Each structure stands twice: as structure tokens, then as C-alpha cells.
Amino acid sequence: MNRDRIAIDVQEVVKTYEEGRIRALSGATLQVREGEFVAITGPSGCGKSTLLHLIAALDRPDSGRIVVDGMDLAEVRDLSTYRSHRVGLVFQLHNLLPTLSASANVQIPMYEAELSLWERRAKAQRLLEAVGLGDRANTPPIKLSGGERQRVAIARALANDPPILLADEPTGNLDSKAGEMVLDLLRTIQQKRGVTLVLVSHDAQIASAAERVVRMLDGRVVDEGLSGHPAG
Amino acid sequence: MPFFMLIFRNLLRQRIRTLLTALGISLGITTVVALGVVTHSLKATAEDILHAGGADFAIGQSGSADLSFSTLTEEQLEDVAAYPEVNHAIGVLMAFSSLGSNPYFVQLGIEPSDLEHFDVPLLEGRYLARGATDEMLLGEEGASQLDKNLGDTVELKDRTFTVVGIYRTGNVWEDGGAILPLATVQEYERKGGLMTLIYVKAKVGTDLDALTARIEEDHPELATLRTLSDYNEVDQGMQMMDAANLAISFLAVFIGGIGVMNTMVMSVMERTREFGILRAVGWRQRRVLQMVLGESVLLCLIGALIGSILAVVFTRAILIFPAVRSFLEPEYTPDVFIRGLVVGVAVALLGALYPAIRAVRLSPIQAIRYE
Incomplete structure (x- = not known):
């Protein structure tokens, strides 16, 4: 990990929907360093989730550039490999597959990696242990609490050891205690694994857990500042 | 997983x-x-029908829409039998009628003297006597369906036949029916002197392709039947x-x-x-x-x-x-x-x-x- 290196470089990104009638991003610019924990905050509809989705290559910007680990996403032909190996995504809703066990859910992204069945199982078990759910590997999501489900989703996001973790309102659907646990877990992972963590939250208190807080308004980054949490 | x-x-x-x-x-x-x-x-x-009685091939009427419509004459039988490569040529007249619970009871009319050359494995009894008009060989399945045994009588076409033998060839079609004297079947079917098929047993070592080709060349009205595709030529079914x-x-x-x-x-x-x-x-x-x-x-x-x-x-x-x-x-x-x-x-x-x-x-x- 090189703290001076730019991991994510978003330059003047514009994104509109419905033939330009809805302007989600209006020239957003953001830089995130390798291993940094950045929170993007702002009111509902300010474009923070859209920005995160563009970094995750779930969508393409209308204009501007997004460079991740030196790769201009506009030039990446194989976005599937980028999504499976370069970034890990945690959604507000856990989005686990209901018929699969926690372990099988964690293994989902690993189908695109060159891993044997046994390697997948062992790795999923290690990841579940890392999020404190080693003993719930065979439990389906329906039998897990909201916080546990989100921890399984975090384990899934780490399945292919991505250097960047993107979390979209990961505590938005949880009670405060479970939310705090999930936040602690994300912070621990970021520090222990040295991953770059970008977290989107409308909650300023949640966002304050980050090293740096970026505030967005009307599709632009309007303010950047250090929070009280230094780099680990 | x-x-x-x-x-x-x-x-x-x-x-x-x-x-x-x-x-x-x-x-x-x-x-x-x-x-x-x-x-x-x-x-x-x-395919079994084409080789009934251990025949090398059968001959039917060329161009008939259905095998049962094939009509051959005694002259044609004699012509085929006259080929030097032919060991035996046996004329068979087929008839179908309802009998007991079977609406398609098969009857094969064969000259009793030809049965020596037409392989019909008997389970019991004997072959049709020469000159007999009211004797019947009953297939094993036919006997079972009709609940008949050796010596029993069978009413067919207003005639009474005595079962003198019971056979099993392994062909369901033959085993479900009966073998009767050719003249009797010709009489009740009103097809005097006519047959449906001629079964040919060639001499050992005969080139069957050459023989069948020659027969068809000499007699365009005849179709030799050795394979299923030959069968299709005389039966569109x-x-x-x-x-x-x-x-x-x-x-x-x-x-x-x-x-x-x-x-x-x-x-x-x-x-x-x-x-x-x-x-x-x-x-x-x-x-x-x-x-x-x-x-x-x-x-x-x-x-x-x-x-x-x-x-x-x-x-x-x-x-x-x-x-x-x-x-x-x-x-x-x-x-x-x-x-x-x-x-x-x-x-x-x-x-x-x-x-x-x-x-x-x-x-x-x-x-x-x-x-």
C-alpha cells in the first residue's frame, strides 16, 4: 500500500438520466488515495450513490473520466473482471441470494476466479470468520439478523481480495447497534487489509468514522475535510 | 457449491x-x-416379415400402396422358382379378419407341402397334412388369446378348423395369427390362384444382390424385398x-x-x-x-x-x-x-x-x- 498513490481519480464526471432531464452528477471531482477511508455524504439525491456506482463500473458517465488504479474505466473492455477483482461492493440492502447459505453467498463472486470448489469453500469460511460469522456458514440469510446479513455481504465483497471496497449506505437499514458493528467491521477491514474504503452515507455521524469526509450537493463535491479519525 | x-x-x-x-x-x-x-x-x-420362414428375401407386387394389397399370380411364382439360384419359392396369401378379441387376426395361406421348406418351429403337434383343407397351425400368442390348445377347433370365416400344431417364430405378427392351407384361404378370400408374397430361399453361395436385381429386371411388376427400405417401396405405411x-x-x-x-x-x-x-x-x-x-x-x-x-x-x-x-x-x-x-x-x-x-x-x- 502506497498512501501517496491515487487509487481513485474522478475528474469532472457528469451523469444524467431520462435523456438529460435528471442531472445526477454535474462535474463531480474526487481523488481517493490508496488505503484511505473516505466517506461521501450529502442530502438525498445529491448524487453520492450515483458516483459510487460509476466507480464500481455499474454504469458509464456521460462525460468526464474515472481512473482507478491507473485504469481509465472508459477504456476497460472487460468490466466484469474489474467488478469481480478490483472493487468489492456492499449495498444498503444486503442483496444476498435467499436460497443459498451464507457460505454459498460469499462464494458467488469467486465463480469468476480460478479457484477450485474446495478453495472457494475454505476461502468463504475464512472470510466469514473474519466478519465474526464462522459458525453461521451454513445458515441461509433468512435465519440471520439484519446486521449478520450485512456482514455476510461484506464478506462477499471481499471474496476476490479487491483493493477497493465501496459501501453504499451499508448501515442504512440497520438499527444503531448493528450499524455500529458493521461500521467497526468495515474500519477494521480497511485497516487490517489496507484496502481503500469509500463509504456513502447521508448520516454525518456515520460518515465521521472516516479519515476524510467529502460532502456533495447537487451533483458536485462541495467540501472535503478530515474527520477525527486518522489513518490506521 | x-x-x-x-x-x-x-x-x-x-x-x-x-x-x-x-x-x-x-x-x-x-x-x-x-x-x-x-x-x-x-x-x-x-423386417421380420420379409424373412419369415427363414427366407432370404420376399417378393411383392411393385408399386402397391400397402403390402396386404400386393397381388401375385401362380405364373409369377413359377417364374421365380425357375431361376437356377432359387432353392425354394413359396407363395403366401395373407388375410386379416376379426377373431375373438383380436380385430386383426393374421392368416397366412401356405401350400402344406411347402411347409417343409418354410421354417415354422413347432412347439407341439405337426404340420398341415397335404391336401387338408380344415387344418390350422396356430401361433403361440394367437392360441393364448383364443385360449385354444392342440386338437381344439377354431371357427373362422364360417369354417371350422382343427388346431394340429402350435408354433413360435419369435415374430409377434406371425405368432399372433395362424397358418392355413393356401387353397382354403384363396377360396374364402375369393382370390383363386393369387398370393400376396413369394418367399425365396436361394441356394447357398448365391449373390443375392445380383439375383434380386435380375428378378426385378426380368419382371418389372415385381419388387424384391430384403430390407426395410425395400419394404417402404411396397408399403407407404x-x-x-x-x-x-x-x-x-x-x-x-x-x-x-x-x-x-x-x-x-x-x-x-x-x-x-x-x-x-x-x-x-x-x-x-x-x-x-x-x-x-x-x-x-x-x-x-x-x-x-x-x-x-x-x-x-x-x-x-x-x-x-x-x-x-x-x-x-x-x-x-x-x-x-x-x-x-x-x-x-x-x-x-x-x-x-x-x-x-x-x-x-x-x-x-x-x-x-x-x-
């Missing part, structure tokens, strides 16, 4: 829907396999059956395909968000395609398995009818089941094509936002 298991688990999400779709497919496969079994068995029986089989198979694929498409479209639409998640965590379009097609193929294979079992049950069940038993001995060859399997996979691919394309074309972000 192996990828295959993931596909299997997806099918278990909507168990009732999966089961009903598989049952729907299985009905089509049942039709295809059962028709295949029946067609194959009838062809095997037809097999070709019609093949055509019907093909048409029904296509229909089964089409109807089954619509059913599978309905199920898979519903399944894909219900899981739009899930496909978005899978794409978001890095699944390639190809893997999503494999999953949707895999679910469909697995569904159809289950249908094919059930359909094949039902086809066997059905083709065994129809044997309770004596009429069927007298001409059909189901033969379960691998190619018939492979055809069912191929139809199943065709149904799967046809039915899943549109939903699979829809699934892979989903934009991850639009799919995730789908409610």
Missing part, C-alpha cells in the same frame, strides 16, 4: 412451478419416445408413420418450448434484481447465460426422464389390448431414448433463448434498481 448445484437450487425456489413445467415437457417427451418405440418395433416386425412421428416431435418441441419459455421468462423477470447483483459482483454475461440456459436444460432433462418412464409405462400398458399385442412387441433401443433427450434439450434451448438473452442484456444498475 458447484455451479451445477447453484443451477439446481434455483429450480427448487419455485418447486410447484418447476414440477408442473417438467410434467408439461414430459408429456411431449412421452409422445416422442412412445411413438419412437412403436415405430421402431413395427419396423422390426416388418411406414413412411407415413415416420412423417407423423417427425411432425409430432416438432409439435412437441414447439409446445414444450412455449411452456419452458413462459416459465423461464417469469423466472428471469422475478429475479431481475438478482441478476443485477450477480453482474455487479463481477459475473460475466456468459456465466449468467450459462445459468439461465442451465436451469432450462436441467428442467427439460427432468421432463425427459419423467417422459421416458411414462413412455415405457404407456407402451407396456397398451399391450393389454390383444389387437396391439398381435402386431407389436415394444423394443426399447437407446436411439429412441436419445431422441427423447435431444428433443428435451431442443425444447430447453428454444424456450430459454429469449429469457436468457433478456437476462444477459440487463444493465447491472437498472437491474439492481428494478422493483
Whole structure:
């Protein structure tokens, strides 16, 4: 990990929907360093989730550039490999597959990696242990609490050891205690694994857990500042 | 979890829907396999008919629409018998009539003296006596259906015949009927001096291809029958059956395909968000395609398995009818089941094509936002 290196470089990104009638991003610019924990905050509809989705290559910007680990996403032909190996995504809703066990859910992204069945199982078990759910590997999501489900989703996001973790309102659907646990877990992972963590939250208190807080308004980054949490 | 298991688990999400779709497919496969079994068995029986009595080949009337309409004369029999390569030429007149519970009781009229050269393995009794007009050899299945034994009498065509022998050739068609004196059958069928087929036994070492070619060249009105394709030339029934089989198979694929498409479209639409998640965590379009097609193929294979079992049950069940038993001995060859399997996979691919394309074309972000 090189703290001076730019991991994510978003330059003047514009994104509109419905033939330009809805302007989600209006020239957003953001830089995130390798291993940094950045929170993007702002009111509902300010474009923070859209920005995160563009970094995750779930969508393409209308204009501007997004460079991740030196790769201009506009030039990446194989976005599937980028999504499976370069970034890990945690959604507000856990989005686990209901018929699969926690372990099988964690293994989902690993189908695109060159891993044997046994390697997948062992790795999923290690990841579940890392999020404190080693003993719930065979439990389906329906039998897990909201916080546990989100921890399984975090384990899934780490399945292919991505250097960047993107979390979209990961505590938005949880009670405060479970939310705090999930936040602690994300912070621990970021520090222990040295991953770059970008977290989107409308909650300023949640966002304050980050090293740096970026505030967005009307599709632009309007303010950047250090929070009280230094780099680990 | 192996990828295959993931596909299997997806099918278990909507168990009732999966089961009903598989049952729907299985009905089509049942039709295809059962028709295949029946067609194959009838062809095997037809091929046996051409070599009845241990003949090298049979001769019928060229261009007849159905083998039973073939009409040959005693002169033609003599002409064939005159070929130096021919050891024995035996004229047979076929007749069909309702007897007991069998509406298609087969009667083969053969000159009693020819029975020495026409291999009819007797289980008990003796051959027809020369000059006898009221004796009958009864096939084993025919005897069983009529509940007759050696020495019993059988009423047929206002005549009373005495069963003097019971035989078994292994051909259901022959074993379900009887062998009678040729003159008697010609008389009650009002076909004096006429026959349906001539069975030829050639001398050892004869080039059969050359002999049959010469007979046909010398007698264009005759058709020599050694193989099933020869049989088709004098009987359009097999070709019609093949055509019907093909048409029904296509229909089964089409109807089954619509059913599978309905199920898979519903399944894909219900899981739009899930496909978005899978794409978001890095699944390639190809893997999503494999999953949707895999679910469909697995569904159809289950249908094919059930359909094949039902086809066997059905083709065994129809044997309770004596009429069927007298001409059909189901033969379960691998190619018939492979055809069912191929139809199943065709149904799967046809039915899943549109939903699979829809699934892979989903934009991850639009799919995730789908409610």
C-alpha cells in the first residue's frame, strides 16, 4: 500500500438520466488515495450513490473520466473482471441470494476466479470468520439478523481480495447497534487489509468514522475535510 | 457449491412451478419416445416379415400402396422358382379378419407341402397334412388369446378348423395369427390362384444382390424385398408413420418450448434484481447465460426422464389390448431414448433463448434498481 498513490481519480464526471432531464452528477471531482477511508455524504439525491456506482463500473458517465488504479474505466473492455477483482461492493440492502447459505453467498463472486470448489469453500469460511460469522456458514440469510446479513455481504465483497471496497449506505437499514458493528467491521477491514474504503452515507455521524469526509450537493463535491479519525 | 448445484437450487425456489413445467415437457417427451418405440418395433416386425420362414428375401407386387394389397399370380411364382439360384419359392396369401378379441387376426395361406421348406418351429403337434383343407397351425400368442390348445377347433370365416400344431417364430405378427392351407384361404378370400408374397430361399453361395436385381429386371411388376427400405417401396405405411412421428416431435418441441419459455421468462423477470447483483459482483454475461440456459436444460432433462418412464409405462400398458399385442412387441433401443433427450434439450434451448438473452442484456444498475 502506497498512501501517496491515487487509487481513485474522478475528474469532472457528469451523469444524467431520462435523456438529460435528471442531472445526477454535474462535474463531480474526487481523488481517493490508496488505503484511505473516505466517506461521501450529502442530502438525498445529491448524487453520492450515483458516483459510487460509476466507480464500481455499474454504469458509464456521460462525460468526464474515472481512473482507478491507473485504469481509465472508459477504456476497460472487460468490466466484469474489474467488478469481480478490483472493487468489492456492499449495498444498503444486503442483496444476498435467499436460497443459498451464507457460505454459498460469499462464494458467488469467486465463480469468476480460478479457484477450485474446495478453495472457494475454505476461502468463504475464512472470510466469514473474519466478519465474526464462522459458525453461521451454513445458515441461509433468512435465519440471520439484519446486521449478520450485512456482514455476510461484506464478506462477499471481499471474496476476490479487491483493493477497493465501496459501501453504499451499508448501515442504512440497520438499527444503531448493528450499524455500529458493521461500521467497526468495515474500519477494521480497511485497516487490517489496507484496502481503500469509500463509504456513502447521508448520516454525518456515520460518515465521521472516516479519515476524510467529502460532502456533495447537487451533483458536485462541495467540501472535503478530515474527520477525527486518522489513518490506521 | 458447484455451479451445477447453484443451477439446481434455483429450480427448487419455485418447486410447484418447476414440477408442473417438467410434467408439461414430459408429456411431449412421452409422445416422442412412445411413438419412437412403436415405430421402431413395427419396423422390426416388418423386417421380420420379409424373412419369415427363414427366407432370404420376399417378393411383392411393385408399386402397391400397402403390402396386404400386393397381388401375385401362380405364373409369377413359377417364374421365380425357375431361376437356377432359387432353392425354394413359396407363395403366401395373407388375410386379416376379426377373431375373438383380436380385430386383426393374421392368416397366412401356405401350400402344406411347402411347409417343409418354410421354417415354422413347432412347439407341439405337426404340420398341415397335404391336401387338408380344415387344418390350422396356430401361433403361440394367437392360441393364448383364443385360449385354444392342440386338437381344439377354431371357427373362422364360417369354417371350422382343427388346431394340429402350435408354433413360435419369435415374430409377434406371425405368432399372433395362424397358418392355413393356401387353397382354403384363396377360396374364402375369393382370390383363386393369387398370393400376396413369394418367399425365396436361394441356394447357398448365391449373390443375392445380383439375383434380386435380375428378378426385378426380368419382371418389372415385381419388387424384391430384403430390407426395410425395400419394404417402404411396397408399403407407404411406414413412411407415413415416420412423417407423423417427425411432425409430432416438432409439435412437441414447439409446445414444450412455449411452456419452458413462459416459465423461464417469469423466472428471469422475478429475479431481475438478482441478476443485477450477480453482474455487479463481477459475473460475466456468459456465466449468467450459462445459468439461465442451465436451469432450462436441467428442467427439460427432468421432463425427459419423467417422459421416458411414462413412455415405457404407456407402451407396456397398451399391450393389454390383444389387437396391439398381435402386431407389436415394444423394443426399447437407446436411439429412441436419445431422441427423447435431444428433443428435451431442443425444447430447453428454444424456450430459454429469449429469457436468457433478456437476462444477459440487463444493465447491472437498472437491474439492481428494478422493483
